[in-house]
Amino acid sequence: EVHLVESGGGLVQPGGSLRLLCTASRFTLSESWMAWVRQTPGKGLEWVANINPDGSSVYHADSVRGRFTISRDNAKNSLSLQMNGLRVEDTSVYYCARDPDFAAIDLWGQGTKVTVSS
């Protein structure tokens, strides 16, 4: 069975940084568009960023542009989200996701929790 596994979440102070990592098992991540989506009880689901198979095209939501960077290492079958300048409102569960066609996510990771608090 194919899987996505996220890691790297945790508690960080406002203004701090975290790097989330997503690794894929039983499928070749380099063949797919990939994305990060976050979920909070209050704001629901929010698209954060996505990246094309070879990493040459990236898109970030307005709410994170300039602070977060999506990237991938196809040799390591992994996806990353570098998060700088974290804000309280970035507190969420972050999901790694496979985006096969115009955001119609067909595979989600289990999520990693990020808490931004002083």
Next chain:
Amino acid sequence: DVVMTQSPLSLPVTLGQSASISCTSSRSLEHSNGNTYLTWFHQRPGQSPRRLIYKVSNRDYGVPDRFSGSGSGTDFTLRISRVEAEDVGVYYCMQGTQWPPTFGQGTKVEIK
């Protein structure tokens, strides 16, 4: 951004009965390529979302045929016939036609 509005937000249903969830978008979701990128997800408590339906009406492999999607333009519906206990959870619609992709608020389905 395209706003996705679901109704109802809470839906108590009787086992064996049918249920419908509406999803309305603030703009047409028909892409210039002729496709309509409207997706439905189901999220059980404590789990990640799972895709049920893509491009309005295409059911994913393994999704029971009790689930069906319909609609066009700005109005879409997810229908569940013969609700079973495993169908509880939150259902989300999502559009991928316009950047950024956006989700509905979610509809919580529970058994009466």
